[in-house]
Amino acid sequence: MEIQWHESLATGVDKIDDQHKEIIARINTLINMDMENMDSEEMEHELQKVLRFLGGYVIDHFNAEEEIMTRYHYPEYDEHKKEHLTFLKNFATLKRMFEKEGTTSLMITATQNQAVDWLVKHIKNIDQKMAAFLKSKMQP
Numbered sequence: 001m002e003i004q005w006h007e008s009l010a011t012g013v014d015k016i017d018d019q020h021k022e023i024i025a026r027i028n029t030l031i032n033m034d035m036e037n038m039d040s041e042e043m044e045h046e047l048q049k050v051l052r053f054l055g056g057y058v059i060d061h062f063n064a065e066e067e068i069m070t071r072y073h074y075p076e077y078d079e080h081k082k083e084h085l086t087f088l089k090n091f092a093t094l095k096r097m098f099e100k101e102g103t104t105s106l107m108i109t110a111t112q113n114q115a116v117d118w119l120v121k122h123i124k125n126i127d128q129k130m131a132a133f134l135k136s137k138m139q140p
């Protein structure tokens with residue numbers, strides 16, 4: 001199911017919100033793929049495109065959050081960074097699985113679910129908490 005941007009996902013830090021919106025848009029590209037009308041080669045091609053983007057962009061996004069947390073001496077930096085690393089580890093496992101077993105619609109669905117679940121939980125529990133702290137420290 002497509003994931004919708006909603007105010008409940010907002011952190012209130014514009015740069016972070018913009019990056020989250022972009023990540024959500026790309027996950028939606030994957031979710032809206034018309035798998036029924038694609039052969040496995042097309043699926044593979046589309047999937048690789050999304051994974052390549054997500055792989056690079058998500059790392060930049062995590063780096064941006066980590067940099068800003070360091071700058072403001074966020075006390076929960078370590079826990080937050082650990083969550084990011086877990087995502088990257090799972091992401092790498094998925095990529096290896098695709099390489100080994102080829103692209104199937106079942107695996108694409110698993111990727112969608114994993115990405116959406118993780119992202120929504122992470123934004124709501126971890127990023128929003130961080131953003132509340134940052135906003136209290138930032139100059140008006």
Ligand SMILES: [Fe+2]
Pocket residue numbers: 065080084122126127
């Ligand atoms: Fe984060």
Ligand SMILES: [Fe+2]
Pocket residue numbers: 016020061065123127
């Ligand atoms: Fe984030």
